[in-house]
Amino acid sequence: MPRYLSIVKIDESTVPPEGPSPELMQRMGALIEEITKAGVMLDTAGLTPQSQGKRVNWEGGKLSVTDGPFTESKEVIGGYALMQCKDMDEALEWTKRFVRTHEDYWTVTCEVREIAEAE
16 A cells, blocks of 8 residues: 655744644644544654754755754745555545644645655
């Protein structure tokens, strides 16, 4: 069965300073429990703010490391979900349900990609 990675991109300017609301966390917890019981969720997590991250770049044979925040990006990767689904349609349906758990003031975009399996 194919695996899919849902990369969660968020606009950090729409994230409340106190973090996700208790209601959002409750809805998220219920969805994660449901998707896990369905045998779809393999792993998921949120990420710390980009200000705590580092970017490693390889260009022209030179390695560089840049400390966050990365000012040139409006959207940042805020988390991920690794799922095992029968097809892309199922992966999209679970991802749509994840996005809908957020309140209207959040800006969340998920990029769903099938993981290329070695043959």
